[in-house]
Amino acid sequence: MIGNSIIKLHNVDVYQQKHLVLSAVNLHIDKGEFVFLIGQTGSGKSSLMKILYGELHITEGEGHAGGYDLKKLSDHDIPFLRRKLGIVFQDFQLLTDRTVEENLAFVLNATGWKDKNLINERIRDVLEKVGLRSKLRKMPHELSGGEQQRVVVARALLNNPELILADEPTGNLDPETSEEVMLLLKDISRSGTAVLMATHNYNLIRTFPSRIVKCENGRVIEDVKMV
Numbered sequence: 447m448i449g450n451s452i453i454k455l456h457n458v459d460v461y462q463q464k465h466l467v468l469s470a471v472n473l474h475i476d477k478g479e480f481v482f483l484i485g486q487t488g489s490g491k492s493s494l495m496k497i498l499y500g501e502l503h504i505t506e507g508e509g510h511a512g513g514y515d516l517k518k519l520s521d522h523d524i525p526f527l528r529r530k531l532g533i534v535f536q537d538f539q540l541l542t543d544r545t546v547e548e549n550l551a552f553v554l555n556a557t558g559w560k561d562k563n564l565i566n567e568r569i570r571d572v573l574e575k576v577g578l579r580s581k582l583r584k585m586p587h588e589l590s591g592g593e594q595q596r597v598v599v600a601r602a603l604l605n606n607p608e609l610i611l612a613d614e615p616t617g618n619l620d621p622e623t624s625e626e627v628m629l630l631l632k633d634i635s636r637s638g639t640a641v642l643m644a645t646h647n648y649n650l651i652r653t654f655p656s657r658i659v660k661c662e663n664g665r666v667i668e669d670v671k672m673v
């Protein structure tokens with residue numbers, strides 16, 4: 447990885463099976479940047495994110511994420527790449543049958559953490575960051591939608607990622623709660639973790655002006671101006 451960049455795609459074609467979704471994608475994101483990813487339904491936002499976390503493979507072009515060469519990514523590399531990325535997706539919600547603490551411990555165990563004290567400390571640290579230290583022992587259903595989404599963000603922070611990929615993280619939230627989650631993600635980017643957030647919510651984009659990248663007509667346009 448050269449200099450400050452956390453994502454670098456050069457002339458990447460993005461396929462879903464045989465269907466070319468995006469062609470010749472160039473994208474460069476630096477450490478600590480906050481970037482909105484916009485585009486109509488079906489324009490390829492989720493597919494682009496899948497390239498970045500190794501769910502879809504690169505056949506044409508060059509790509510790097512979190513220090514990994516995406517073109518040379520082996521099955522063995524994928525869990526390590528994903529430890530460098532925090533993922534906040536709507537279809538990746540909390541386990542409903544365990545507490546907040548157990549949800550977070552589950553991820554740490556699954557990513558190789560062994561030391562009980564370090565696990566406890568890390569869980570408390572990330573909950574502190576999202577302002578939910580007091581909700582440690584709560585079950586997900588005892589939290590509001592916004593609180594649950596903040597726990598999802600805390601979970602994404604567990605392994606100290608260099609980049610957070612957030613696909614419609616405010617999709618199910620009311621406007622006020624969406625702004626809270628947004629403030630949190632902005633805060634996270636300010637502390638050095640880059641955030642790439644796919645959204646259809648133009649109010650948020652207006653309220654929190656940031657760099658905008660757009661998927662349109664099979665291409666990715668870097669640095670779109672909002673009208």
Ligand SMILES: Nc1ncnc2c1ncn2[C@@H]1O[C@H](COP(=O)(O)OP(=O)(O)OP(=O)(O)O)[C@@H](O)[C@H]1O
Nearest residue numbers: 462463465467485486487488489490491492493494
């Ligand atoms: N698993 C799949 N197999 C085949 N085609 C797919 C698959 N997933 C998505 N596609 C197609 O790829 C294109 C891009 O879909 P993608 O989910 O990336 O769009 P999106 O911009 O994220 O949409 P949305 O805003 O609705 O989430 C669409 O034409 C979609 O039908």
